[in-house]
Amino acid sequence: MQLIESLTESKSELQAIRRDLHAHPELRFEEHRTADVVARTLSGWGIEVQRGLGGTGVVGRIRCGTSRRAIGLRADMDALPIQETNGFPHRSHFDGRMHACGHDGHMTMLLAAARHLAAARTFDGDVVLIFQPAEEGGAGAQRMIQDGLFERFPCDAVFALHNWPGLDVGQFAVAPGPMMASTSEFEIRVTGRGGHAALPHLTVDPVLVAVQIVQGLQGIVTRARNPIDAAVLSVTMIHAGDATNVVPDTARVGGTVRTFDDAVTDLFERQIRQISQLTAQAHGASASVDFRRSYPATVNHPEQAEFAARVADRVVGAHNVVRDVDPTMGAEDFAFMLRARPGAYLFIGNGAGAHREAGHGAGPCMLHNASYDFNDDLIPIGGTFWVRLAEEFLR
Ligand SMILES: [Zn+2]
Numbered sequence: 001m002q003l004i005e006s007l008t009e010s011k012s013e014l015q016a017i018r019r020d021l022h023a024h025p026e027l028r029f030e031e032h033r034t035a036d037v038v039a040r041t042l043s044g045w046g047i048e049v050q051r052g053l054g055g056t057g058v059v060g061r062i063r064c065g066t067s068r069r070a071i072g073l074r075a076d077m078d079a080l081p082i083q084e085t086n087g088f089p090h091r092s093h094f095d096g097r098m099h100a101c102g103h104d105g106h107m108t109m110l111l112a113a114a115r116h117l118a119a120a121r122t123f124d125g126d127v128v129l130i131f132q133p134a135e136e137g138g139a140g141a142q143r144m145i146q147d148g149l150f151e152r153f154p155c156d157a158v159f160a161l162h163n164w165p166g167l168d169v170g171q172f173a174v175a176p177g178p179m180m181a182s183t184s185e186f187e188i189r190v191t192g193r194g195g196h197a198a199l200p201h202l203t204v205d206p207v208l209v210a211v212q213i214v215q216g217l218q219g220i221v222t223r224a225r226n227p228i229d230a231a232v233l234s235v236t237m238i239h240a241g242d243a244t245n246v247v248p249d250t251a252r253v254g255g256t257v258r259t260f261d262d263a264v265t266d267l268f269e270r271q272i273r274q275i276s277q278l279t280a281q282a283h284g285a286s287a288s289v290d291f292r293r294s295y296p297a298t299v300n301h302p303e304q305a306e307f308a309a310r311v312a313d314r315v316v317g318a319h320n321v322v323r324d325v326d327p328t329m330g331a332e333d334f335a336f337m338l339r340a341r342p343g344a345y346l347f348i349g350n351g352a353g354a355h356r357e358a359g360h361g362a363g364p365c366m367l368h369n370a371s372y373d374f375n376d377d378l379i380p381i382g383g384t385f386w387v388r389l390a391e392e393f394l395r
């Protein structure tokens with residue numbers, strides 16, 4: 001590995017920043033202390049800082065040379081509503097809040113790169129350091145864009161890194177095209193006519209209708225969708241009734257749809273409405289459908305994905321850069337930035353959990369797990385990658 005010496009030498013100092021952030025997790029749009037730490041740290045290194053974009057967002061900018069070509073590097077700042085089960089000293093100080101997705105590490109890798117870039121000044125142009133709030137379901141990236149992120153800080157391309165448990169430390173993964181899925185939520189409300197369970201002929205039973213709708217929805221995946229297009233439809237909620245001898249008036253069915261393509265999402269929305277309404281109608285009931293699109297698919301631009309992969313080749317060796325990684329059905333709001341600017345989203349290997357076994361408690365370590373921890377060995381690797389990416393982009 002070709003790591004930058006100043007980053008490996010200052011690993012313990014950077015680790016202390018990461019562990020302080022880990023110990024003080026804040027939920028989406030409440031990242032006040034976190035934003036203070038990020039802003040104060042950047043300012044301390046002489047970096048220009050703007051606050052308040054997207055609420056708690058922080059943007060740093062390092063200008064060098066005469067070119068106004070610019071690269072945006074993004075880290076997310078928010079934690080999750082999870083009770084941490086780790087026992088190490090830097091575990092969450094707050095009940096019910098935890099950095100279980102490694103955003104503490106993402107911020108630290110970007111801070112590490114910022115410090116080096118501000119001191120070394122080995123590029124010609126602008127490096128825009130984007131610290132965004134509310135990645136976990138709050139669409140903080142979209143809020144920053146709506147607040148004029150790319151007008152106030154023009155970027156020719158944007159990049160983001162996410163740690164990935166199970167991928168070896170020292171590996172990167174990036175693919176052209178989809179990396180993460182879009183996510184949509186739906187809720188179907190079936191209205192029948194309640195009454196005595198012993199006299200069903202005098203009722204319109206919404207429970208029977210709801211169950212038939214649930215079965216019908218799976219037909220979208222198996223019959224209506226082109227099998228080439230990846231998609232998931234999960235019904236995760238059915239609510240109806242309170243008594244064994246009463247047919248209720250209404251029933252509710254809810255769930256999620258994940259796809260890699262807006263046209264496929266359109267198909268699912270159309271079909272969910274049609275199946276719900278016509279199934280209800282067949283039984284003399286009615287159905288209303290609420291379909292909400294949360295995050296679009298995270299789709300890498302091929303040119304920027306290959307550019308980032310080549311930079312990663314230089315840092316960790318080409319054999320450690322996975323270029324044909326399968327996309328996952330999880331979602332990521334960096335998708336909004338990739339719709340606004342060309343760019344790419346990469347995974348950086350967080351390892352198989354060995355970093356957690358020494359006094360960190362056992363257990364699996366997938367993201368969003370209560371015993372997850374970011375692997376501090378990634379700080380100089382991710383930091384070096386960010387530095388080389390910026391230098392190469394702004395040669
Ligand atoms: Zn997450």
Ligand SMILES: [Zn+2]
Pocket residue numbers: 076101102103135162
């Ligand atoms: Zn995350």
